[in-house]
Amino acid sequence: MDLQIFQYGQEEIDFLKARDERLAKVIERYGKIERRVNPDLFSALVDIIVGQQISTKAHRTIRGRFLTEFGAITPERMAHSSVEQIQKMGISFRKAGNIKKLTDKVVNRELDLEQLHHLSDEEVLTVLTGLDGIGVWSAEMLMLFSMQRPNILSYGDLGIHRGLQRIYEVPKVSKQEFIQYHERYTPYASVASFYLWAVASEQS
Structure with missing residues (x-):
C-alpha cells in the first residue's frame, strides 16, 4: 500500500482554533497531528472491511496475510480468488x-471507484453504503x-463521541449537539476529528 499523510496546514489549524x-x-497541546492515508480506494475498502469489529493487532496480522498472498491488494490480483480462499486469510x-x-x-x-472523486460527500456516501458490508461509518x-x-x-464513531465528551465536559452528545459541533468545525471537520481521537485515546 502506498501510504501518504493527510494533507492540511496552518489555514485549517488557525480556523479551528479561532472557532x-x-x-x-x-491543538496547542498536541501540535500538528499527522495521520496516514491510503489513496488507493480498492485496497482501502478491502482494509476497512477486514478491520470491522476486530482488534488493531488482529487487523494488522490479517492485513499482512493479504499482502503475503496477493503481493498487492488489487482487483486484478484478487479476481480469481474464491470466497473460501479469501476467508482463509482469517476473516469471517x-x-x-x-x-x-x-x-x-x-x-x-459495475463500480468505478475513481469516479467517487467527482462526487459530493453525500453522493459518495450513497454509492458506498449501497455496497454489501459498507455502512455509514x-x-x-x-x-x-x-x-x-x-x-x-x-x-457513528465512539472515539469521536469520547473526544467531544472530554473536551466539552459533557456526559453524552445528542444528535443535535453533534450536528452543531460539526457545523462549528465546517469546512475542516476532518482535522478536528484527528484531535478528538487524540483526546479520546488519552489515559483517564
Whole structure:
C-alpha cells in the first residue's frame, strides 16, 4: 500500500482554533497531528472491511496475510480468488463474501471507484453504503483516510463521541449537539476529528 499523510496546514489549524476555544487548547497541546492515508480506494475498502469489529493487532496480522498472498491488494490480483480462499486469510465468511462482491463489481466495471472523486460527500456516501458490508461509518472512514475529504466528523464513531465528551465536559452528545459541533468545525471537520481521537485515546 502506498501510504501518504493527510494533507492540511496552518489555514485549517488557525480556523479551528479561532472557532473553538477548548479545541484550540487541545491543538496547542498536541501540535500538528499527522495521520496516514491510503489513496488507493480498492485496497482501502478491502482494509476497512477486514478491520470491522476486530482488534488493531488482529487487523494488522490479517492485513499482512493479504499482502503475503496477493503481493498487492488489487482487483486484478484478487479476481480469481474464491470466497473460501479469501476467508482463509482469517476473516469471517460474510466479510470474505463482501470482499469478493466488491472485487467482482470493480473487475466487471459495475463500480468505478475513481469516479467517487467527482462526487459530493453525500453522493459518495450513497454509492458506498449501497455496497454489501459498507455502512455509514465505513464509508466515512474511506472518505477521510483514503479520499482525504476535509469535512468528515463521524457520528457513528465512539472515539469521536469520547473526544467531544472530554473536551466539552459533557456526559453524552445528542444528535443535535453533534450536528452543531460539526457545523462549528465546517469546512475542516476532518482535522478536528484527528484531535478528538487524540483526546479520546488519552489515559483517564
